[in-house]
Amino acid sequence: MLMLILNVVYVLVAVAMIALILMQRGSGAAAGSGFGAGASGTVFGARGASNFLSKST
Template sequence: MLPLILNVVYVVVAVAMVVLILLQQGKGAQAGSGFGSGASGTVFGARGAANFLSKTTRWLATAFFGITLLMAWLFVHGNQKQVAASNTSSIMASQQAAPATKTAPTAGIPQAPASTVPQAPAQNAPQAPANAPNSAPGGSQKH
């Protein structure tokens, strides 16, 4: 129930934050007020709207990040409990089923006869002749 409530509050806070950010004026929007733009006659006063919107946006952003951290913490700790419970039940189920069925992991796979398996030679590396010159790249041969 708590994750559902947190998700609803999370979406409401996110939408409110987007709306408040879009309502705010940019830094260059003050130039038009000198030519009778009418921005100084608002309900909040000349600077009241900017202060109200910026403070409200700040609180909504804090709530947004706080809810995000809380949801992440709940997700991690909720999954640990579920994983622990599922591991316990699977271990108990495997211990109960283990004595009843003991099958080889290769059951149903045909095995090759021992005589057809090739034997590896003792040495696979070719031997260099004893009288061959040292022809390694970058060697000390003089031409």
């Protein structure tokens, strides 16, 4: 039972970390363009993450 609870907490923390990392604004747009990412933003666009975070809090 304890292992089940720990596994659930582990998965929730991992998903939360992935979501927070994807919402961050990309500061290295030039480095990202070398790998085919032409946009300077991430999941929510260039300014979408800051707007999303400010509206949700």
